[in-house]
Amino acid sequence: MVSVKSPAPPAACCSxxxxxxxxxxxxxxxxxxxxxxxxxxxxxxxxxxxxxxxxVCVCDxxxxxxxxxxxxxxxxxxxxxxxxxxxxxxxxxxYYSINHEVLNHLRSVFEVKEARR
Amino acid sequence: MVSVKSPAPPAACCSxxxxxxxxxxxxxxxxxxxxxxxxxxxxxxxxxxxxxxxxVCVCDxxxxxxxxxxxxxxxxxxxxxxxxxxxxxxxxxxYYSINHEVLNHLRSVFEVKEARR
DNA sequence: CCTTTACATCGACGATCATCGATCAAAGGA
DNA sequence: TCCTTTGATCGATGATCGTCGATGTAAAGG
Numbered sequence: 196m197v198s199v200k201s202p203a204p205p206a207a208c209c210s211x212x213x214x215x216x217x218x219x220x221x222x223x224x225x226x227x228x229x230x231x232x233x234x235x236x237x238x239x240x241x242x243x244x245x246x247x248x249x250x251v252c253v254c255d256x257x258x259x260x261x262x263x264x265x266x267x268x269x270x271x272x273x274x275x276x277x278x279x280x281x282x283x284x285x286x287x288x289x290y291y292s293i294n295h296e297v298l299n300h301l302r303s304v305f306e307v308k309e310a311r312r
Numbered sequence: 313m314v315s316v317k318s319p320a321p322p323a324a325c326c327s328x329x330x331x332x333x334x335x336x337x338x339x340x341x342x343x344x345x346x347x348x349x350x351x352x353x354x355x356x357x358x359x360x361x362x363x364x365x366x367x368v369c370v371c372d373x374x375x376x377x378x379x380x381x382x383x384x385x386x387x388x389x390x391x392x393x394x395x396x397x398x399x400x401x402x403x404x405x406x407y408y409s410i411n412h413e414v415l416n417h418l419r420s421v422f423e424v425k426e427a428r429r
Numbered sequence: 430c431c432t433t434t435a436c437a438t439c440g441a442c443g444a445t446c447a448t449c450g451a452t453c454a455a456a457g458g459a
Numbered sequence: 460t461c462c463t464t465t466g467a468t469c470g471a472t473g474a475t476c477g478t479c480g481a482t483g484t485a486a487a488g489g
Contacts, residue, residue, distance in 0.1 A: 212359055212362050213362035214359065222353075226352040226354070233346045234477080235343040238329070238343050239336070242330070246425075252436095253435070254434095254436085262477095264435085265438080266477070268436065269476095269479095287434060287485070298422055299424060305418045369465085369466090374466095379449090380448070381466070381467095382448080382450080382467080385467055386446095386467095403455090403465085404455070404465045405456095405464095405465065406467085
């Protein structure tokens with residue numbers, strides 16, 4: 196079993212929207228992550244994986260989402276390279292699962308401005 | 313001063329990604345909101361407004377974001393109709409501000425699965 | 430070695446998006 | 460009443476995106 200940590204999420208991705216001085220680069224990074232969430236099929240894939248105890252192979256995801264297999268791979272790649280999913284290879288099969296750490300961290304993006312002194 | 317509540321956000325928008333059974337429609341709704349966040353300029357607009365004590369007029373936003381005025385209006389419309397911004401008109405000026413309620417609620421989208429029994 | 434299965438990549442397509450100049454509507458002043 | 464200013468909308472553009480059939484690749488089984 197070869198487990199592959201996703202390559203993308205720039206360390207601790209995405210400063211809060213209310214961060215005092217967000218650089219242009221920060222904005223690009225943040226937008227990139229949300230772009231991965233900006234498609235109904237990808238949202239459904241996340242929902243599917245979030246409700247699966249174990250990792251799920253591409254063929255099962257393809258069935259559940261009702262897309263052609265290349266299209267499913269396309270979406271999985273976007274989600275993975277945004278850091279939202281993890282991929283493990285087992286023989287001919289590829290298993291995908293939620294990257295809970297990254298997804299959980301995204302909550303902080305919407306955290307309100309730190310207490311004003 | 314005419315204050316206009318944004319028309320879009322379907323009540324309490326966006327169920328958690330880990331919701332047990334997300335409908336296809338839920339996925340579309342969720343994706344629509346994140347699509348509004350999926351552009352660097354729009355992220356910067358949110359960041360700008362999140363750090364402004366008061367609402368900001370289009371001309372000031374245009375200056376700070378460094379886009380042509382029609383492009384700024386285009387982005388503001390996307391953010392507003394996603395429910396992320398509020399718009400107030402004052403004479404010839406239009407003032408935009410963060411819809412804190414909606415933005416804050418978005419944190420719940422990334423909340424982890426409810427305790428497993 | 431050949432076949433099958435699972436998945437990724439390629440190439441092409443139509444659709445949507447971001448951008449901006451030009452134009453329009455509305456609100457104040459002079 | 461005219462001119463100026465603000466901001467929204469229109470129309471055109473180039474770029475990106477989602478989709479899928481065809482093809483490629485790698486593993487497993489006969």
